[in-house]
Amino acid sequence: MDGYVESGKIPGIVTLVSRRGEVVVDAFGKQSLGGGSMRRDSIFRISSMTKPIVAAAAMILVEECKLRLNDRIDDLLPELADRKVLRRIDSPLDDTVPANRPITLRDLLTFKLGIGIVMAPPGLYPIQIALDEAGLTPGPNPLKVAPDEYMSRLGRLPLIHQPGEKWMYHLGSDILGILVARASGQSLEQFLHTRLFAPLGMKDTGFHVPAEKLNRFTSSYMAGKETGELAVHDEASASRWAEPPLFPSGGGGLVSTVDDYLAFCQMMLDKGVHNGERILSRPSIELMITDHLTPEQKADARIFFGEHSGWGFGLAVNTRRVDLATVPGRFGWDGGIGTTAYTDPVEGVIGILMTQRLMESPEPPGVFLDFWTSAYQSIDD
Incomplete structure (x- = not known):
């Protein structure tokens, strides 16, 4: 991962890999070009990694029979x-x-x-x-x-x-x-905070970054149209995420940290339980991480699913092993501003990668692929 920072392709990276109680976190590079060092608790725009969280919120309402x-x-x-x-x-x-x-x-x-x-x-x-x-x-x-x-x-x-x-x-x-x-009967942020973020201890997750946390917020970048060099997408010091949004997007509006997102993933891995408290039932989790698409529907969306995945509730589900990491049953999703998180019930692995470089296509960039290869090649039992 450090090579991506040293080459100038990405300003900074935070990685987290968890397996059976052991958690390893590394931070590389800078929160912004010319800025302070990346930290374990640096805050990122997780964009489409919001989707599984909002799907879980909907399933809470299903379990309460407020939705069917x-x-x-x-x-x-x-x-x-x-x-x-x-x-x-x-x-x-x-x-x-x-x-x-x-x-x-x-x-x-x-x-x-x-x-x-x-x-x-x-x-x-x-x-x-x-x-x-x-x-x-x-x-x-x-x-x-x-x-x-x-x-x-x-x-x-x-x-x-x-x-x-x-x-x-x-x-x-x-x-x-x-x-x-x-x-x-609540705002989306209020419901997420009450039913997910507070019980899971996700203290840095929300739809905007409060002023007192902006020193931990990362700037985001994209490839320049002419030179290909990094161009500013959103500067942390004058960010669009510094104020509550007009539209709290269930599809991509949240900011978070690797440890906050780990709490959500660990709850999913533990079949809906966190620190002895039930957030969702095991049947709800199992339904969320089941592939609900037909072969024809997946074929029409091959750019997203390749030959190895389908879609559950708000997240992708691996259905076929085609490389080190695509273990059948593994689930999660990527964020278009440069993040990825998947949970693997077979190997007991949770992997989270957060960067500040926008994706340039639905296909995962090299840094995602190399992160997952590096994480899975380390499994020796």
């Missing part, structure tokens, strides 16, 4: 009632047919609600343009729209596919966060 997996969600999200569906992905927005059925909570959790990120060049299809013009296109920066307005704008657009038909990335988690808030 197969119930239609338009009682709480009336903006999604009576959906229209495009005849084809390249259809004009008014070339639609009625949805075959309502959207369910299960659809949100498995990303089969019928709308999400279109993996095509920007502006290729009318629905892409409409999502962008409505301010709903996800990216590395917080959305500038409040949750109720988000739903209002989304409700004016058709679905791309029939509910349950195709897997489409991301929007399901953003909608899920709004559903959790409405079902619980």
